[in-house]
Amino acid sequence: xxxxxxxxxxxxxxxxxxxxxxxxxxxxxxxxxxxxxxxxxxxxxxxxxxxxxxxxxxxxxxxxxxxxxxxxxxxxxxxxxxxxxxxxxxxxxxxxxxxxxxxxxxxxxxxxxxxxxxxxxxxxxxxxxxxxxxxxxxxxxxxxxxxxxxxxxxxxxxxxxxxxxxxxxxxxxxxxxxxxxxxxxxxxxxxxxxxxxxxxxxxxxxxxxxxxxxxxxxxxxxxxxxxxxxxxxxxxxxxxxxxxxxxxxxxxxxxxxxxxxxxxxxxxxxxxxxxxxxxxxxxxxxxxxxxxxxxxxxxxxxxxxxxxxxxxxxxxxxxxxxxxxxxxxxxxxxxxxxxxxxxxxxxxxxxxxxxxxxxxxxxxxxxxxxxxxxxxxxxxxxxxxxxxxxxxxxxxxxxxxxxxxxxxxxxxxx
Numbered sequence: 001x002x003x004x005x006x007x008x009x010x011x012x013x014x015x016x017x018x019x020x021x022x023x024x025x026x027x028x029x030x031x032x033x034x035x036x037x038x039x040x041x042x043x044x045x046x047x048x049x050x051x052x053x054x055x056x057x058x059x060x061x062x063x064x065x066x067x068x069x070x071x072x073x074x075x076x077x078x079x080x081x082x083x084x085x086x087x088x089x090x091x092x093x094x095x096x097x098x099x100x101x102x103x104x105x106x107x108x109x110x111x112x113x114x115x116x117x118x119x120x121x122x123x124x125x126x127x128x129x130x131x132x133x134x135x136x137x138x139x140x141x142x143x144x145x146x147x148x149x150x151x152x153x154x155x156x157x158x159x160x161x162x163x164x165x166x167x168x169x170x171x172x173x174x175x176x177x178x179x180x181x182x183x184x185x186x187x188x189x190x191x192x193x194x195x196x197x198x199x200x201x202x203x204x205x206x207x208x209x210x211x212x213x214x215x216x217x218x219x220x221x222x223x224x225x226x227x228x229x230x231x232x233x234x235x236x237x238x239x240x241x242x243x244x245x246x247x248x249x250x251x252x253x254x255x256x257x258x259x260x261x262x263x264x265x266x267x268x269x270x271x272x273x274x275x276x277x278x279x280x281x282x283x284x285x286x287x288x289x290x291x292x293x294x295x296x297x298x299x300x301x302x303x304x305x306x307x308x309x310x311x312x313x314x315x316x317x318x319x320x321x322x323x324x325x326x327x328x329x330x331x332x333x334x335x336x337x338x339x340x341x342x343x344x345x346x347x348x349x350x351x352x353x354x355x356x357x358x359x360x361x362x363x364x365x366x367x368x369x370x371x372x373x374x375x376x377x378x379x380x381x382x383x384x385x386x387x388x389x390x391x392x393x394x395x396x397x398x399x400x401x402x403x404x405x406x407x408x409x410x411x412x413x414x
Contacts, residue, residue: 023100030098033105037096042068042107043115046088057084061092061107069106070094076110079128079257083250089115120220124227127254131229136236136258143241143260146209149273151178153208153240155198158183162216162245162266169270174277180208185225186215192228199234199242211238212269213255214245226253235259245269373398377405386411 020028044061051057055074060067070092084090094109113121131137152170156162158181170177182198185191195213202208213235215223225231226246235242235258244259245266256262263269374383377394389395389408397404 022103026098026100026103029103030100033096033098039093039095039110041091041093043089043091044068046084046090047086049084049086057109059084061090069099069104070109071099071106072109072112077112079132080112080252084112091115120224120227124220124254127227127229127232128257131232131254131258136232141236145241145243145261145273148275149177149209151180151208152270152273153180153182153202153205153211155182155184155195155202155211155213156215156266157186160186160216162214165265165267166212166270169267170274173271173274177274178207180205187218187222187225191225192230195225196228196230196234199231199238203239208240210273211240211242212245212263212266212273213242213259214263214266214269215247216266217248223247223253226255228254231255232258243269243273387413 042061044063044067047060047062047067049057049059055077057070057072057077059070059072061070062068072092072094090112091114092107092109093111094107097106097108098104099106111125113125135141154163154166156166163181167179170179180202182201184194184198186195199211199213202211213226213231215226217223223246226244232254235244235255241260243261243263244253244255245263245268246253246255248265261272263272375381375396375398376383376389377396380396383389383395389411391408391411393408395406395408397406
């Protein structure tokens with residue numbers, strides 16, 4: 001390999017030597033590595049796997065004695081048929097480059113597969129690359145799902161758990177929707193042809209608004225019918241939108257890439273297609289609220305226009321007088337209310353004082369302290385001195401409770 005630098009670069013004379021910046025040197029290293037190394041396959045164990053929020057994957061490939069930083073951009077990793085994890089041994093194909101900002105050598109991964117994949121996995125990758133090149137995965141061909149489907153076509157086994165899950169979800173979310181089941185083999189010899197014919201039959205029938213194609217989870221061999229070109233072409237040629245729901249969430253098939261929408265499970269497919277009735281009710285309420293707000297805005301706008309008219313000179317004086325009299329009326333009302341409150345407080349104070357005085361003067365209060373009132377029985381006059389009564393005179397002695405009749409037998413005059 002030829003050197004990047006000539007002899008002048010190492011000269012002791014400042015006028016003859018070239019001084020590189022860090023970025024210039026790093027760029028030269030990157031260009032040299034990229035030009036020297038063609039795309040190559042590397043085998044190693046994944047470590048420090050970090051999926052970024054942008055969709056890119058950052059990780060390292062290592063063996064017993066070294067490790068290499070790797071990056072796999074979103075456009076490449078979305079084609080993966082497995083979920084990378086730390087400790088997984090893989091084969092990765094890419095080209096060597098340098099991340100200039102950190103001066104770090106890394107592998108720009110284009111393709112990655114677990115070590116030891118068999119003939120089926122190889123066939124999967126080959127068909128995937130072929131259909132990708134033909135444009136069957138392009139977003140421009142994806143048809144939108146109907147917002148409110150009334151008839152849902154399903155291509156799956158009539159005895160599998162997938163159809164039961166789909167029916168259960170649809171009945172729960174929106175009872176009354178029509179389900180057209182086109183039974184099909186989903187595993188084994190002839191399954192791919194049966195699935196493809198099922199999609200074509202529902203298109204010929206013409207009543208389904210959307211089609212779910214799928215089955216429950218299984219091994220790569222079990223799911224292989226959905227990796228056949230025959231099924232992929234039937235999905236691509238379907239006039240009716242197709243949702244692929246094959247296996248579990250971690251499973252990917254060729255059908256998933258071709259379909260208008262991928263669902264991780266058959267139940268999830270039903271949830272994607274059928275809107276929840278309660279959600280629709282809430283949407284109607286929101287729309288009603290927006291309509292009411294729009295009406296309110298229109299009303300407010302017309303009120304402002306009316307106010308603008310009334311602010312003109314011809315209307316200004318009457319409104320000013322009305323505002324002044326209204327304010328004066330409010331002031332008078334406040335004054336009257338304060339006067340009433342003050343008068344009530346004064347009357348309560350006077351009443352309290354008079355009540356105290358009356359209570360102090362009330363004979364009943366005196367009697368309750370053990371005293372009595374003596375009156376002549378005849379004329380009811382109060383007797384205050386012993387000299388005012390005669391012997392044998394009848395008197396009435398009033399107590400706190402009841403009264404006594406007494407006759408004077410003895411008197412003591414001081």
